[in-house]
Amino acid sequence: MYYKTPVGIVQITEEDGFISRIHILDGEHEATPADTPLLKETAKQFDEYFAGTRKDFDLPIKQDGTEFQQQVWDELLKIEYGKTISYNQQSQRMNSPLAIRAIASANGKNNLWVVVPCHRVIGSNGSLTGYAGGLWRKQWLLEHEAKVMGVGQTKLEL
Structure with missing residues (x-):
């Protein structure tokens, strides 16, 4: 999913029921709608964050690392x-x-x-x-x- 923020387009990736990557992009990208319940919830929480009504995210997250x-x-x-x-x-x-x-x-x-x-x-x-x-x-x-x-x-x- 590509989500539009006040500072650019963000690519959000869901894998196995977790948000695994949120990456701000430079350049031209079109926003795309969320197509799963988790991506919809992620977009909603980002909307709230940028509106100033959310201070903490409550999402299942997992990223690979040591x-x-x-x-x-x-x-x-x-x-x-x-x-x-x-x-x-x-x-x-x-x-x-x-x-x-x-x-x-x-x-x-x-x-x-x-x-x-x-x-x-x-x-x-x-x-x-x-x-x-x-x-x-x-x-x-x-x-x-x-x-x-x-x-x-x-x-x-x-």
Whole structure:
């Protein structure tokens, strides 16, 4: 399914009853309707997220990755809506203070755009770094969440 968001078209893949991939696309793509109940529910939850009425996704998700990558992605799910942490803080939370680069690499391999919120991880100095969907999208998502939370515009450095 191809779903239209305020920041571009997203390709959403369902496999064996799980959402296995959500990937933001660059270029021209036409939105296509959801053809399964799970894809319809995913589109509904994205509609709610972008409308500012949903803060947490409740979808069956599964993505392939190593045990370490799964741990990194599980930690991403613990970052509260509208909040950010640094890669250093993420490594501390995982009791792996020397694994910052490996954690950042695993974040970059996350295939569940927005649902597993790697956009909420920023540089220690507050800068936006390392986002496969493009830094402008990362900034847009963080500003959207801040606005919904009533925090106002966040000043994040690209």
